[in-house]
Amino acid sequence: MTVPDHPPLRVMLVDDHEVVRNGIRSMLEAEDDIHVTTEAGTVREAIDEADRTRPDLVVMDVRLADGSGIEATREIRANHPAIRVLMLTSFADDEALFASIMAGASGYVLKQVRSGDLVRAIRAVGAGESLLDPAVTTAVLDRLRKGKHLMKDERLARLSPQEERILTLIAEGRTNREVGEELHLAEKTVKNYVSSILSKLDVARRAEAAAYLARHTTTPGSVE
Numbered sequence: 001m002t003v004p005d006h007p008p009l010r011v012m013l014v015d016d017h018e019v020v021r022n023g024i025r026s027m028l029e030a031e032d033d034i035h036v037t038t039e040a041g042t043v044r045e046a047i048d049e050a051d052r053t054r055p056d057l058v059v060m061d062v063r064l065a066d067g068s069g070i071e072a073t074r075e076i077r078a079n080h081p082a083i084r085v086l087m088l089t090s091f092a093d094d095e096a097l098f099a100s101i102m103a104g105a106s107g108y109v110l111k112q113v114r115s116g117d118l119v120r121a122i123r124a125v126g127a128g129e130s131l132l133d134p135a136v137t138t139a140v141l142d143r144l145r146k147g148k149h150l151m152k153d154e155r156l157a158r159l160s161p162q163e164e165r166i167l168t169l170i171a172e173g174r175t176n177r178e179v180g181e182e183l184h185l186a187e188k189t190v191k192n193y194v195s196s197i198l199s200k201l202d203v204a205r206r207a208e209a210a211a212y213l214a215r216h217t218t219t220p221g222s223v224e
Contacts, residue, residue: 008035009126012055014046014072015088016065020111024059027115034122043067043075050076050083057126060105062089062096068184070099077104086125088118099183102162107131156216158200166193171210 011034013021021039028034038053040046043066050058058076060069073085086107087100097108107125109118124131159167162183169179176190183190194206203209 006033008033009123010035010037010053010056011122011126012037012046012049012053012058013039014041014058014064014069015061016041016063020061024118027119028122031119034119034126041065043069043072046072047075047079050080054080055083057084057086057122059086059088059122062087062091062100062184067186070096070103070105070184071186071189073100073105074103084125084128086121086131096184098165099162099185102165155201156213159197163193163197163200166190167197167209167213170194170197170206171213 011028013024013036015021015024018041021041025036025039028036037055038049040049041064043064046058046060046064046069058073060073062069064072069087073087076083077085081104085103085105086109087096087105088109088111089096090111100108106128107121107130109121109131113121121131156164165183166179169182174182176194177187179185180187180190185193194209197209198204198206201209201212203212
């Protein structure tokens with residue numbers, strides 16, 4: 001066994017299925033330059049363990065028993081910006097990918113990935129690279145470009161990308177719960193975002209925010 005010239009990459013595994021965590025752990029333990037420091041099975045455990053162990057990288061399942069790995073990613077990245085996150089999911093879901101990027105994830109791979117490719121992905125994200133599947137990245141970039149139409153107004157320009165997305169869904173008549181389900185956010189988190197949106201737009205109610213959006217923007221591709 002060769003000794004690596006630098007400290008091993010410290011990895012935390014987050015998945016609500018113990019058998020999945022065990023499989024990934026066994027695979028990574030065969031590598032000299034990667035060390036699994038801790039595991040978690042829920043959003044709360046993931047946040048607490050990240051606070052306690054400060055890993056270099058988190059391999060994060062998108063869907064957890066008590067909520068979304070995207071929400072856990074957002075919290076971990078807010079508390080510890082140096083921690084990198086690689087999302088692991090069973091589904092090639094554009095919505096989840098978009099929300100993952102907005103939450104600060106550096107990479108996104110499917111659980112069907114070959115073991116060697118997963119190890120390479122972990123090393124790449126651990127080294128500071130961004131790792132996204134080209135097919136789904138195109139869809140995300142398209143959506144980000146379409147979001148530029150929200151920048152035409154001074155107040156709308158105050159909104160973060162996530163707030164833009166939430167405002168668009170509100171304008172479509174979605175409830176906080178429906179917005180949360182679409183963006184993989186807790187309903188309480190959506191409520192906090194809505195409060196921030198109302199404050200930034202200087203309006204008192206959701207309906208006013210939706211009307212403001214309608215007055216000051218155009219649908220992508222439409223004629224002004």
